[in-house]
Amino acid sequence: MSRISRKLQNLMQEVLDLPQDLMFDLPRLTLIGNKELHIENHRGVRHFSDERLVLALSQGSLEISGAGLSIQAIQSHEVTVMGTIHHIQYSETGEKP
Amino acid sequence: MNIPTMITVRGYLKLAVRGERVELFINALTEAGIPVWDVKPTGMHAAEIKLLLRDFWSLRPLLKRTGCRTKVIERNGLPFRARNLWRRKAFALGLVLFFALLTALCSMVWDVQVEGNETIADEDILAAAQKEGVYPFQWIFRLQPMDKLSTNMTARLPEASWVGVERTGTRIRIQIAEADIPEKPPLMSPRHLISTRDAVVTRIYAEKGLPKVQVNSRVKKGDILISGVLGDEENSQTVVAKGEVRGLVWHEYDIEVPLVKKHKVYTGQDKERAYLVLGDRAIQLWGYGDIAYAKHEMLTFYDPFTWRTRQLPFGWMTEKIMEVTEVQQTITAEEARTEGIEAAKRDILAKYGADSRFVTQKILHDKNENGKVYMKVLFEVEETIAKELPIVYNQGE
Numbered sequence: 001m002s003r004i005s006r007k008l009q010n011l012m013q014e015v016l017d018l019p020q021d022l023m024f025d026l027p028r029l030t031l032i033g034n035k036e037l038h039i040e041n042h043r044g045v046r047h048f049s050d051e052r053l054v055l056a057l058s059q060g061s062l063e064i065s066g067a068g069l070s071i072q073a074i075q076s077h078e079v080t081v082m083g084t085i086h087h088i089q090y091s092e093t094g095e096k097p
Numbered sequence: 098m099n100i101p102t103m104i105t106v107r108g109y110l111k112l113a114v115r116g117e118r119v120e121l122f123i124n125a126l127t128e129a130g131i132p133v134w135d136v137k138p139t140g141m142h143a144a145e146i147k148l149l150l151r152d153f154w155s156l157r158p159l160l161k162r163t164g165c166r167t168k169v170i171e172r173n174g175l176p177f178r179a180r181n182l183w184r185r186k187a188f189a190l191g192l193v194l195f196f197a198l199l200t201a202l203c204s205m206v207w208d209v210q211v212e213g214n215e216t217i218a219d220e221d222i223l224a225a226a227q228k229e230g231v232y233p234f235q236w237i238f239r240l241q242p243m244d245k246l247s248t249n250m251t252a253r254l255p256e257a258s259w260v261g262v263e264r265t266g267t268r269i270r271i272q273i274a275e276a277d278i279p280e281k282p283p284l285m286s287p288r289h290l291i292s293t294r295d296a297v298v299t300r301i302y303a304e305k306g307l308p309k310v311q312v313n314s315r316v317k318k319g320d321i322l323i324s325g326v327l328g329d330e331e332n333s334q335t336v337v338a339k340g341e342v343r344g345l346v347w348h349e350y351d352i353e354v355p356l357v358k359k360h361k362v363y364t365g366q367d368k369e370r371a372y373l374v375l376g377d378r379a380i381q382l383w384g385y386g387d388i389a390y391a392k393h394e395m396l397t398f399y400d401p402f403t404w405r406t407r408q409l410p411f412g413w414m415t416e417k418i419m420e421v422t423e424v425q426q427t428i429t430a431e432e433a434r435t436e437g438i439e440a441a442k443r444d445i446l447a448k449y450g451a452d453s454r455f456v457t458q459k460i461l462h463d464k465n466e467n468g469k470v471y472m473k474v475l476f477e478v479e480e481t482i483a484k485e486l487p488i489v490y491n492q493g494e
Contacts, residue, residue, distance in 0.1 A: 044124040045120040045123045047120060048119060048123065048138055049138045049141065050138050069138070070135065070136060070138070071123070071134075071135075071136035071137075072135060073133075073134045074123060074127050074134075075127055075130075075132065076127045076128060
């Protein structure tokens with residue numbers, strides 16, 4: 001993405017007041033207590049176990065750790081995670097799945 | 098949430114997936130657009146997923162590509178139930194048959210009841226109902242609407258002024274309101290009215306027919322009083338003669354009345370005997386011993402056991418023995434005479450009709466002998482003397 005187009009995008013976002021997840025393809029997380037986590041705009045599962053779930057994002061990855069994690073439903077851009085969630089950690093670097 | 102709709106109808110599977118890269122398989126599933134839910138990790142390289150039966154066959158290329166293996170753990174939903182049922186055909190058939198039979202039996206008329214009829218026979222009403230299609234073992238859905246049935250039934254039964262038809266479940270109730278039809282006069286064959294005995298006519302009133310005698314004429318027994326043949330010899334018609342003829346008749350009575358009367362009077366002393374009756378045998382239970390009374394009367398009551406309205410061949414029998422004494426009463430000759438005449442008058446009223454009227458009475462002979470009064474009394478009575486005689490045609494001439 002060139003510098004000009006990025007600047008243009010930033011300008012658009014500021015002028016039109018659009019949500020960032022639409023503009024920059026960022027993930028949107030909806031956390032209900034520590035029981036349920038709904039993530040939009042993911043890019044696939046990278047690691048999946050009882051205590052740890054790593055999701056790929058457009059930039060970097062999202063690591064969710066907890067206990068008794070399970071994916072209640074998964075579609076190409078959405079995932080609903082159930083279980084007891086302890087940490088949600090964002091890491092900028094990460095290879096593509 | 099995000100689970101496909103009607104999963105139980107469409108059928109779904111629970112799979113155990115194992116392989117080095119389960120995550121890759123899950124990603125492949127989402128890319129292929131196969132909806133999965135309840136994904137639970139069961140170990141480092143294993144997970145359980147649920148997916149629709151429809152998508153199961155499209156898993157193979159994905160499995161091959163990601164190097165995973167699956168094992169079906171659970172099969173749920175209608176398609177599997179249907180397959181199980183198909184294996185037990187007889188059971189399935191029985192199930193279907195049961196409900197079919199139940200529905201069939203519930204949609205059938207089992208009973209037709211008739212209410213409120215007194216003169217119309219049940220059979221006639223049921224026959225009319227049968228013509229309207231109302232009979233046992235008829236399908237309820239083949240019946241006409243109840244108001245239409247009611248109208249048609251009323252048309253079929255002229256003796257009924259209204260017919261109501263009503264259905265409760267499998268029972269049809271037909272309610273009848275009978276019409277009041279005037280009574281038809283009984284059919285009578287042509288007849289004469291003739292005299293029952295020798296008399297002098299005091300009154301004749303012919304309602305129908307030709308009077309043959311007049312008041313004060315003397316008639317003999319068997320004479321025609323009112324003729325049932327009208328017209329002359331050429332043009333004649335026979336009718337049912339009807340009317341009232343009264344005449345003076347003499348009745349002679351020989352009366353004897355005793356001057357001493359004996360009455361039986363209960364003294365109030367009594368004794369009871371009780372029996373148990375079995376068949377035609379009676380076993381006395383109590384009241385043994387001789388009867389101490391000089392004269393007595395016995396009353397017997399039998400009380401059989403009954404079951405509903407049926408009499409059983411056993412029961413109780415009680416005998417009541419009551420002491421009586423005779424009381425003598427002496428009356429005068431005059432009292433005896435009036436008593437005798439009253440008895441004779443009662444006898445006349447009973448024999449010749451209650452509308453008889455006593456005109457005169459004459460004591461022809463009267464003597465008092467052996468403690469009795471003997472009398473001969475002549476009563477002159479005005480009474481009905483008409484009697485019907487059917488007119489018989491001469492045949493063969």
